[in-house]
Each structure stands twice: as C-alpha cells, then as structure tokens.
Amino acid sequence: MKFDDVIGQEFAVKVLKHSIGSDAVSHAYLFAGLEGVGKTTTALAFAAALNCEHRAEDGDSCGECWSCRAITEARHPDVELIAPETEQTKIDQMREMRRRAMFPPIRSPWKVLVLERAETLNDDSASAILKILEEPPSYAVLLLLTRNMSLALSTIVSRCQVVRFRQSSADVLRAALQERFNIDEEKADFLSRYTEGRVGEAISLLEDEAFFARRDAILNLAQLAASAEKPLALRLAEEFRKSCAPSDKPKKKGKSAPAAGAEDDAEASAKSGRREIRQGLDSLVLWYRDLLSLALLGPDAPVINLDKREDLAKALPSVSRERTRSALASLTWAKRALAGNANPQLITEVVMMRILRG
Ligand SMILES: [Zn+2]
Incomplete structure (x- = not known):
C-alpha cells in the first residue's frame, strides 16, 4: 500500500508526506471525507511510509520490504485497523485500543492505530482514548477516520490534526480505473459518475459482482414504476428492498399471498444492508437524472446509464418532467434519511408513494 496507490487525494498525500519529510509527524490525525474517498x-499508505525500511526520498514507501508487505497483507504487528463493532463504538473497544497503544512497537519504529468511522464514538468511548490523544507515547500515531466532521466529537477534533479528503473528479477517477483495472471506458465512465468520484466505492463496486445484477433489478423496478399507480407503492417498495438484498437468492416474481409477502419482507429487510439500499437509491437517482436530461435535451442527450439508453427512451413518454423532478427530490430526502439512520422499510415506502402516479 503506497501513496502512489491513492487516487485523487493529492492534497492529503502532500500533507502526510510533508509531515514525514520534515520530521513533524503528529501523534493524532483526523481524516475527514465522505465514505469511499480513500x-x-x-491511512495504510501513511503507516507503510512511516515504517518502511527503504523509504524513497519523496516520502513514499518501497512496497517491497518486510514491513510494506506485512501491511499489505494485514499482518503487521505494529499497524492495526480497528472498525467499530456496532453502530456505536463501544467503550471496551476503545479501552483495548488504549491498552494496545501503550505497548511499544515490536518490529518497526512506529505503532500505528487506525480507527475507522470515528463519528460513532460517543462521550464514553471517546473519553477512553482522550488520554492517549493528550499524552501520546512517543512512538504512537493514531489515525481517526470520519465521514462527517460535524458528527465527530469536538473533544476529539481539537486534539487531532485534521486532514480533509475530497471527492476526485469523475475524469481523474475514470482514467485511473481504466489504467489500473483494465476495464473498458464505458464501465469506467459509469462507475466514476455513479460514485461521484469516490474512489474506494468505485473499486469496491468493481469487485462486487452482484452489484450490476442489483442495479438491473432496481432499474427494472423503475420501469415498472413508470406506469404503476399509488396502490402498488408498498409492493414496489418491498420489491425494491428484495432487489437490494445482498444474497443472490432468486427474487420472487409475480403475485404472492399477503402473508407470505410479509414474511419475505421481514427476511429481505434483515438481509438488505443499508449500503445496498443506498446503492439502490443512487441507481434510481441516476435513472431519473438521465430521464430529465433526455426530456430537456432530446434523444441525443448525454446519459450516465449508457447501457440503458433504450430502456430510458421507452420509459420517457410515461414519466412527466414534473414527476421526474419530484422523484429526484424524494430520493434526495431518502438518502439523507438513510444516512441519519432512519428505518429502510419506511424510507423505501415513502419514496415509492411519491414516485408513483396517483
Ligand atoms: Zn518498504
């Protein structure tokens, strides 16, 4: 894991390289930026650069020494990645992190602890690590990652050097995806726009074979929704959640008895991760944006769902611009509600109620 592997975060990389080069490594950093920006x-590239046995002059790691390989293979005893076990980071987990930080490194100069989703720290769990943030051992570097600065506790923020991460431009990301993953331009173009420049997200979708199948299912629903009316909303919401279920169990089609439907519904809700629901909402957003673009600019308008051009053209006459705009507004609301931990079932039902004709 090298700084060279980081796509589109020149600013953050520059700050970190500079801190190594000028012997001004802080003991605590807060990396702030949307989920999936890198x-x-x-963080791992920084850990590698700190502990590399043959660091290059530009501050990057060599990628080949024992330490570099151990970090890439997630077996370096002095570099730890800690993810919250629940929606809230627990106090026990932070006590354990504090305990580990107090142990000097075994094989390398720096002990690096990376805490993901630091916005899930509450007052209690944060207080367990305040002491190491205030009086860090000389060898320790704590990297706290957060997708939302405003959710991070001020007691934490004030004790860290903040490094901001931005979304990279779709063009930069598309070129990088093509070059590094050897995928065709259409796919790279779609992923860079779909993820709005969030590199990590684009790469994880590339590796998630079921993603494109889920997207197909969601866009089929969008086509059904074009001609459906409000009484079908709850049914379509249920189908939406099933389409988002991470398992690739065949989806039930057609009419099923209400009781069986309810049972399936609970099962689907449990299986549908919030991440997949968010991706489903994103797929719908792009579908309606494409419809709006076609409605405003005509059949040759640029669309993001290049592979769905025909389906879009077919759906266009039955969805008025007014309905497209209101669908986009309710999807924006839904994404925000989901990020704020609202119930996915409720969200999908409200969205469908608003999208369907009535
Ligand atoms: Zn190295």
Whole structure:
C-alpha cells in the first residue's frame, strides 16, 4: 500500500508526506471525507511510509520490504485497523485500543492505530482514548477516520490534526480505473459518475459482482414504476428492498399471498444492508437524472446509464418532467434519511408513494 496507490487525494498525500519529510509527524490525525474517498487506503499508505525500511526520498514507501508487505497483507504487528463493532463504538473497544497503544512497537519504529468511522464514538468511548490523544507515547500515531466532521466529537477534533479528503473528479477517477483495472471506458465512465468520484466505492463496486445484477433489478423496478399507480407503492417498495438484498437468492416474481409477502419482507429487510439500499437509491437517482436530461435535451442527450439508453427512451413518454423532478427530490430526502439512520422499510415506502402516479 503506497501513496502512489491513492487516487485523487493529492492534497492529503502532500500533507502526510510533508509531515514525514520534515520530521513533524503528529501523534493524532483526523481524516475527514465522505465514505469511499480513500481514507483507509491513505491511512495504510501513511503507516507503510512511516515504517518502511527503504523509504524513497519523496516520502513514499518501497512496497517491497518486510514491513510494506506485512501491511499489505494485514499482518503487521505494529499497524492495526480497528472498525467499530456496532453502530456505536463501544467503550471496551476503545479501552483495548488504549491498552494496545501503550505497548511499544515490536518490529518497526512506529505503532500505528487506525480507527475507522470515528463519528460513532460517543462521550464514553471517546473519553477512553482522550488520554492517549493528550499524552501520546512517543512512538504512537493514531489515525481517526470520519465521514462527517460535524458528527465527530469536538473533544476529539481539537486534539487531532485534521486532514480533509475530497471527492476526485469523475475524469481523474475514470482514467485511473481504466489504467489500473483494465476495464473498458464505458464501465469506467459509469462507475466514476455513479460514485461521484469516490474512489474506494468505485473499486469496491468493481469487485462486487452482484452489484450490476442489483442495479438491473432496481432499474427494472423503475420501469415498472413508470406506469404503476399509488396502490402498488408498498409492493414496489418491498420489491425494491428484495432487489437490494445482498444474497443472490432468486427474487420472487409475480403475485404472492399477503402473508407470505410479509414474511419475505421481514427476511429481505434483515438481509438488505443499508449500503445496498443506498446503492439502490443512487441507481434510481441516476435513472431519473438521465430521464430529465433526455426530456430537456432530446434523444441525443448525454446519459450516465449508457447501457440503458433504450430502456430510458421507452420509459420517457410515461414519466412527466414534473414527476421526474419530484422523484429526484424524494430520493434526495431518502438518502439523507438513510444516512441519519432512519428505518429502510419506511424510507423505501415513502419514496415509492411519491414516485408513483396517483
Ligand atoms: Zn518498504
């Protein structure tokens, strides 16, 4: 894991390289930026650069020494990645992190602890690590990652050097995806736009074979929704959640008895991760944006769902611009509600109620 592997975060990389080069490494950093912009990759690249046995002059790691390989293979005893076990980071987990930070490194100069989703720290769990943030051992570097600065506790923020991560431009990301993953331009273009420049997200979708199948299912629903009316909303919401279920169990089609439907519904809700629901909402957003673009600019308008051009053209006459705009507004609301931990079932039902004709 090298700084060279980090895509589109030149600013953050420059700050970190500079701190190594000028012997001004802080003991605590807060990496702030949206989910999937590359915070974890950068954290590991920083850990590698700190502990590399043959660091290059530009501050990057060699990628080949024992330490570099151990970090890439997640077996370095002095570099730890800690993810919250629940929606809230527990106090026990932070006590354990504090305990580990107090042990000097075994094989390398620096002990690096990376804490993901630091916004899930509450007052109690944060207080367990305040002491090491205030009086860090000389060898310790704590990297706290957060997707939302405003959710991070001020007691934490004030004790860390903040490094901001931005979304990279779709063009930068598309070129990088093509070059590094050898995928065709259409796919790279779609992923860079779909993820709005969030590199980590684009790469994880590339590796998630079921993603494109889930997207197909969601866009089929969008086509059904074009001609459906409000009484079908709850049914379509249920189908939406099933389409988002991470398992690739065949989806039930057609009419099923209400009781069986309810049972399936609970099962699907439990299986549908919030991440997949968010991706489903994102797929719908792009579908309606494409419809709006076609409605405003005509059949040759640029669309993001290049592979769905025909389906879009077919759906266009039955969805008025007014309905497209209101669908986009309710999807924006839904994404925000989901990020704020609202119930996915409720969200999908409200969205469908608003999208369908009535
Ligand atoms: Zn190295």
